Amino acid sequence: MSNEWPLWEVFIRAKAGLDHKHCGSVHAPDATMALQAARDVYTRRQEGVSIWVVRADQIVASDPGDKHEFFDPMQDKIYRHPTFYQLPEEVNHI
Amino acid sequence: MLRLADGALILAQRLGEWCGHGPALEEDIAFANIGLDLLGQARLLYTHAGALEGRGRTEDSFAYWRDEAEFFNPTIVELPNGDFAQSVLRAYLFVLYQQSLWARLIASTDAELAAIAGKSAKETRYHVRHLGNWVVRLGDGTAESHTRLQRALDYLMPYTAELFAPDAVDDALLAARIGPALGDAATAWREPLAATLAKATLVLPAASPFLSMGKRGQHSEAMGYLLTEMQSLARAHPGATW
Amino acid sequence: MYTQAMDVPNADDAPSVAAPANEAEAAAHFDARCAAGEYVEAKDWMPDNYRKTLIRQISQHAHSEIVGMLPEGNWISRAPSLKRKTILLAKVQDEGGHGLYLYAAAETLGVSRDELLTALHTGRAKYSSIFNYPTPTWADIGVIGWLVDGAAIMNQVPLCRCSYGPYARAMVRICREESFHQRQGFDSLQTMMQGTDAQRAMVQDAVNRWWWPVLMMFGPHDKDSQHSETSTKWGIKRISNDELRQKFVDATVEQAKVLGVGLPDPALTWNAERGHHDFGAIDWTEFWNVVNGHGPCNRERLAAKVKAHDDGAWVREAALAFSAKQAARAAA
Numbered sequence: 022m023s024n025e026w027p028l029w030e031v032f033i034r035a036k037a038g039l040d041h042k043h044c045g046s047v048h049a050p051d052a053t054m055a056l057q058a059a060r061d062v063y064t065r066r067q068e069g070v071s072i073w074v075v076r077a078d079q080i081v082a083s084d085p086g087d088k089h090e091f092f093d094p095m096q097d098k099i100y101r102h103p104t105f106y107q108l109p110e111e112v113n114h115i
Numbered sequence: 116m117l118r119l120a121d122g123a124l125i126l127a128q129r130l131g132e133w134c135g136h137g138p139a140l141e142e143d144i145a146f147a148n149i150g151l152d153l154l155g156q157a158r159l160l161y162t163h164a165g166a167l168e169g170r171g172r173t174e175d176s177f178a179y180w181r182d183e184a185e186f187f188n189p190t191i192v193e194l195p196n197g198d199f200a201q202s203v204l205r206a207y208l209f210v211l212y213q214q215s216l217w218a219r220l221i222a223s224t225d226a227e228l229a230a231i232a233g234k235s236a237k238e239t240r241y242h243v244r245h246l247g248n249w250v251v252r253l254g255d256g257t258a259e260s261h262t263r264l265q266r267a268l269d270y271l272m273p274y275t276a277e278l279f280a281p282d283a284v285d286d287a288l289l290a291a292r293i294g295p296a297l298g299d300a301a302t303a304w305r306e307p308l309a310a311t312l313a314k315a316t317l318v319l320p321a322a323s324p325f326l327s328m329g330k331r332g333q334h335s336e337a338m339g340y341l342l343t344e345m346q347s348l349a350r351a352h353p354g355a356t357w
Numbered sequence: 358m359y360t361q362a363m364d365v366p367n368a369d370d371a372p373s374v375a376a377p378a379n380e381a382e383a384a385a386h387f388d389a390r391c392a393a394g395e396y397v398e399a400k401d402w403m404p405d406n407y408r409k410t411l412i413r414q415i416s417q418h419a420h421s422e423i424v425g426m427l428p429e430g431n432w433i434s435r436a437p438s439l440k441r442k443t444i445l446l447a448k449v450q451d452e453g454g455h456g457l458y459l460y461a462a463a464e465t466l467g468v469s470r471d472e473l474l475t476a477l478h479t480g481r482a483k484y485s486s487i488f489n490y491p492t493p494t495w496a497d498i499g500v501i502g503w504l505v506d507g508a509a510i511m512n513q514v515p516l517c518r519c520s521y522g523p524y525a526r527a528m529v530r531i532c533r534e535e536s537f538h539q540r541q542g543f544d545s546l547q548t549m550m551q552g553t554d555a556q557r558a559m560v561q562d563a564v565n566r567w568w569w570p571v572l573m574m575f576g577p578h579d580k581d582s583q584h585s586e587t588s589t590k591w592g593i594k595r596i597s598n599d600e601l602r603q604k605f606v607d608a609t610v611e612q613a614k615v616l617g618v619g620l621p622d623p624a625l626t627w628n629a630e631r632g633h634h635d636f637g638a639i640d641w642t643e644f645w646n647v648v649n650g651h652g653p654c655n656r657e658r659l660a661a662k663v664k665a666h667d668d669g670a671w672v673r674e675a676a677l678a679f680s681a682k683q684a685a686r687a688a689a
Binding site: 128132136137138139144147148151155157158175179252257259344347354355 | 423430434435437453456495555556669673675676
């Protein structure tokens with residue numbers, strides 16, 4: 022049995038106003054050390070102002086096999102996009 | 116000033132030895148970050164010392180062209196790395212000491228020194244946190260890690276007496292309101308240390324009459340080797356630019 | 358997403374693309390996706406051989422980064438100025454970071470870092486032959502930056518567009534950080550070339566020793582390269598060994614002129630007809646000797662990594678034990 026430290030996914034907010042974005046992962050024994058490892062590894066060049074770490078085995082992801090039923094039905098929902106609506110020329114800023 | 120700078124440089128030199136040889140890749144990177152911060156602090160302090168002295172000495176004149184007796188770092192930073200427990204604990208004891216000094220030097224009448232202290236204090240807070248976390252994890256980890264860390268504590272504690280034992284230089288700097296009151300700093304050092312050691316389930320060894328004298332230029336046997344290695348290339352090419 | 362766990366379907370999941378009904382059909386579909394320049398992600402179905410090839414390539418790359426910390430780390434303690442010491446420590450640290458990104462990318466393919474390290478430590482996994490050469494002088498550090506990193510960048514930039522998403526993203530990050538390592542190396546050598554005779558001699562000696570091993574870094578000639586064809590089809594490899602090597606030689610000849618160093622190859626001449634430099638024959642016996650463990654420093658490099666890992670075992674265990682205790686305390 023391996024006594025490898027668990028894997029943590031790292032998400033970084035590059036600056037205030039932006040979403041946290043996945044940028045990689047680290048191995049760490051616990052959450053505190055994972056956060057510090059993420060800081061030391063992924064923000065060496067001022068890449069972030071905020072970090073999230075999540076244990077990799079706690080993430081629930083969609084299955085690529087479900088791609089058709091999950092995502093294809095959105096293809097014909099054109100009424101969800103602004104370009105669907107034709108407005109008269111003189112009406113601006115809507 | 117040189118005491119502060121030399122302490123940072125010599126510890127950076129020791130931390131650099133871990134690069135590529137740590138217990139996990141993540142920790143190699145963390146140690147290098149601490150080493151880089153310490154190097155940065157040393158360079159600022161040397162440059163400032165050179166400017167105050169006004170004889171044209173640069174950071175490299177201080178680092179590469181002084182002999183052992185002219186280095187004034189506390190002995191604890193020059194001791195060999197030992198195992199990871201000893202390296203972590205030594206670094207922790209020292210950065211905690213730095214933290215207690217920066218907090219006071221921010222009010223120094225030497226404005227440049229106060230500015231360096233302000234910048235360094237932020238770096239040091241992170242070092243204290245990271246290394247303190249390791250002290251707790253190793254102390255309260257396995258039986259083996261506990262034994263190793265307790266052994267390191269027993270070995271290193273006597274070398275901490277020097278940190279807060281004021282001599283004529285310290286007294287003069289305090290009188291000029293440039294340097295810190297070491298008595299207050301000692302209290303600021305002891306309290307967080309006691310809390311960390313308690314969490315780490317470690318026991319402080321009995322006080323020892325031993326007093327190391329690195330900050331007066333009287334070093335351990337390890338220092339000669341460290342300097343010989345560090346200065347070898349620079350001294351083989353006097354006057355060269357790199 | 359850099360995670361291995363998400364590759365494993367739960368037992369109660371409906372059969373997914375992870376187990377296609379018709380393997381041949383899935384493979385054809387997969388090849389078509391690669392040909393169309395689409396990215397493959399960790400959970401997508403992929404041919405076994407694609408997975409194996411990637412694990413081999415990414416882990417070799419990761420191992421190269423962390424073994425590569427050693428020859429340069431050899432000079433951290435002796436760097437001749439505080440500025441150079443700082444630059445070198447940061448650079449060696451960057452290499453550790455690159456190794457870490459790459460291990461993470463390999464882990465998305467369902468292999469653990471521990472398994473990869475075991476393969477390295479037992480000598481089963483290979484790493485770049487270049488790191489089995491010694492760094493006896495300070496000039497070696499500059500030359501590694503200029504030539505070794507220069508060659509590595511040429512190899513790596515095309516990988517930023519490789520078909521496997523996690524690898525491509527790791528390479529984007531690495532190339533961004535690595536591009537200036539070469540500049541640092543060149544800058545260091547330039548300073549030395551403008552210095553004393555002893556410094557200039559040191560640089561020339563280092564260039565003489567590294568030139569041929571660096572050309573070997575691009576791997577065997579295309580006609581002798583066993584993995585190239587499928588790797589190209591799958592978009593894991595985009596430019597051939599010989600093409601990259603030629604590109605490197607052409608670029609380096611000009612840089613050497615600026616530096617004022619000679620390159621140790623009497624056959625190196627401009628061929629106007631080809632529009633490229635011709636260069637002498639590479640000693641492939643030496644290359645295979647080094648790859649197969651008989652280079653100048655193979656034993657030392659491996660021993661250092663094994664020792665670091667073994668010496669660190671109690672530290673890793675202690676941290677896990679503490680974490681378990683904390684969890685138990687929180688539950689109590």
